[in-house]
Amino acid sequence: MLSNSASTLLRKLSQKKFRKEYGLFIVEGKKGVQEALDNADVELIIVEESAIDSDMGIIISYADKTNIPVERANKKEADSIKQTETFPGVMAVVGMNETSLDDMMEADTILLLDRVNDPGNLGTIIRTADWFGVNDIILSEESVDPYNEKVVRSTMGSIFRTHIYQSEYxxxxxxxxxxNGYSIVTLDMEGRDIRDLPKKGKQAFLFGSESHGISDTLRALADESYTISGNGNAESLNLAMSVGITLYQHSQ
Incomplete structure (x- = not known):
């Protein structure tokens, strides 16, 4: 049976203000929980009794060995705390990997995201950055909460290998x-061809949301701009796709 304290905590963590206050967020599903166990501080695991199988047994066994509390929920309790249409069998309460701006200054490459407010886009960007070994991401004050459940789910575990700084200005x-020596690089229709992008020194790649783009104030701070040329008739590229192409070119 799920304890009242766990049930209350899980409901609170569905809200941004409590995630920020407690420094905790929720991860769902076997893969997400396993990634959390491998890469983060897990405070609590909840399993649905009817969903326990061999994979779940491994998670429970590891939690027992490392003194992580495990609570069992029945079907009704699981439905009351689920964040998706169907409870995936297991969820965990995880500590945020909080990062300061100073901590990022050793990184060669940083992603800057201005007003990115689509959870799926942000999650895919975090996952893509992880693929290319870019582990430092800065979000503007108007961006979606990176610990939103949809963002976390979309990262497929990459959020645990990423340093995220949420800027207030x-x-x-x-x-x-x-x-601190970073060259600010943007994408712009009038920029140079992305294939000419040099891999040099410390670079921060600045992207704006699909609906708003980069603010004029930020654009004025850019040192270089590039464009991704296309051959078809689509009006534009998805933001996450643009990030992926840029990071691929940067990795060459």
Whole structure:
């Protein structure tokens, strides 16, 4: 039976203000929970009794050995705390990997995201950055919460290998990066061909949301701009796709 304290905590963590206050967020599903156990501080695991199988047994056994509390929920309790249409059998309460701006200054490559408010897009960007070994991401103050359940799910575990800094004033953050030797790189229809992108020094790649783009104030701070040329008739590329192409070119 699920304890009242666990049930209350899980309901609170569905809200951004409590995630921020407690420094905790929720991960669902076997893969997500296993990634959390391998890469983060897990505070609590909840399993649905009827869903326990051999894979779940491995998770429970590991939790027991490492003194992580495990609570069991019946079907009704699982339905009351689920974040998706169907409860995936297991969820975990995980500590955020909080990062300061100073902690990022050793990174060669940083992603800057301005007003990215689509959870699926952000999750895919985090996963894509992880694929290319870019583990430092800065979000503007108007971006979606990276610990939103849809974002976390879309990262497929990559959020645990990523340092995320949520800026309170992105213009000052970009100015700080420039003072610390970073070249600010944007995508622009009038920019140079992305295939000419050099891999040099410390670079921060700045992307805006699909609906708003990059603010004029931030665009004025850019040092270089590039464009991704196409041969078809589509009006534009999906934001996550643009990030992927840019990071691929940067990795060559």
């Amino acid at each position: 992105i213009v000052e953050t970009v100015e700080f990066l420039k003072k």
